[in-house]
Amino acid sequence: MKHLISIEDLNKSEIIKILDKSEEFEYVALGKKSLDILRGKILANLFFEPSTRTRISFECAMKRLGGDVINVSTQEASSMAKGETLADTIRVVSNYCDAIAIRHPLEGAARFAAENATVPVINAGDGAGQHPTQTLLDLYTIRKELGKIDGTKIALVGDLKYSRTIHSLIKALTLFKTKIYLVSPEALELPKEFLEELSGNIEKTKLEDIIEEVDVIYVTRIQKERFPDEEEYRKVAKSYRITAEIARRMKEEAIILHPLPRVDEISVEVDSMKQARYFKQAFYGVPVRMAILTEVML
Ligand code: NCD
Numbered sequence: 001m002k003h004l005i006s007i008e009d010l011n012k013s014e015i016i017k018i019l020d021k022s023e024e025f026e027y028v029a030l031g032k033k034s035l036d037i038l039r040g041k042i043l044a045n046l047f048f049e050p051s052t053r054t055r056i057s058f059e060c061a062m063k064r065l066g067g068d069v070i071n072v073s074t075q076e077a078s079s080m081a082k083g084e085t086l087a088d089t090i091r092v093v094s095n096y097c098d099a100i101a102i103r104h105p106l107e108g109a110a111r112f113a114a115e116n117a118t119v120p121v122i123n124a125g126d127g128a129g130q131h132p133t134q135t136l137l138d139l140y141t142i143r144k145e146l147g148k149i150d151g152t153k154i155a156l157v158g159d160l161k162y163s164r165t166i167h168s169l170i171k172a173l174t175l176f177k178t179k180i181y182l183v184s185p186e187a188l189e190l191p192k193e194f195l196e197e198l199s200g201n202i203e204k205t206k207l208e209d210i211i212e213e214v215d216v217i218y219v220t221r222i223q224k225e226r227f228p229d230e231e232e233y234r235k236v237a238k239s240y241r242i243t244a245e246i247a248r249r250m251k252e253e254a255i256i257l258h259p260l261p262r263v264d265e266i267s268v269e270v271d272s273m274k275q276a277r278y279f280k281q282a283f284y285g286v287p288v289r290m291a292i293l294t295e296v297m298l
Pocket of ligand 1: 045053054125131136164165220221260261
């Protein structure tokens with residue numbers, strides 16, 4: 001049984017295989033071609049944290065491939081509100097579907113779900129832990145928009161401490177020949193244990209020192225819900241923002257990505273600039289999740 005819990009569950013060639021497969025699904029994702037390869041299959045979306053893109057793009061991917069989806073979107077709406085454990089919920093839901101996509105506020109919850117499931121489990125975000133399907137679509141976007149991943153210079157900007165999209169992406173990027181710049185307020189720096197276990201070409205820096213040479217700026221929202229203390233959040237709120245003035249200093253062909261949702265870390269005036277690719281990135285979530293779903297279900 002193939003689970004996808006951490007991006008580390010995949011090696012470089014498995015990642016490339018999924019990106020190649022995603023390419024073939026783009027026409028289907030655009031509705032220009034129809035495919036029925038998941039007919040009769042059901043995905044259970046168990047989303048115990050807010051989500052727009054991830055949950056809906058999983059659903060869209062299933063439906064465009066002929067499959068179906070069951071949605072449970074809050075713990076309050078399931079029997080967990082009556083005291084049922086996550087383990088029991090997963091055991092039961094396994095009998096109603098062919099795979100489970102789970103999002104949960106606790107780090108490690110997706111791994112725990114996989115241990116109790118009898119169908120493949122896909123981690124759609126576990127606390128500040130991992131978000132492997134987002135990473136695959138981020139890599140897909142970089143490859144698609146720049147034509148390559150190897151040889152690129154990528155700045156990871158914002159909340160590097162709590163962003164699971166960063167924790168997943170940085171591990172994947174070190175499998176490629178990339179130069180990674182870490183740009184964040186001091187209180188939101190990448191946790192030390194990460195740096196110790198990563199062996200890539202990584203450097204802490206300021207945005208103004210590298211803005212003219214990077215190929216990708218990957219911006220993240222401050223993960224307000226993960227702060228143990230509201231006061232700590234207030235100290236860093238609004239501490240960075242990509243404006244049109246900053247974006248204009250980037251190389252012609254460089255791109256700005258963001259997993260979304262955006263709060264105030266990219267000004268809306270940037271949206272119409274050619275560097276802005278975050279909405280396109282959100283679309284790529286559909287073909288990439290098609291590739292992931294077919295990989296675990298067929
Ligand atoms: C991200 C997440 O949930 O980690 N959103 C997403 O899945 N696209 C990023 C975020 O919430 O800031």
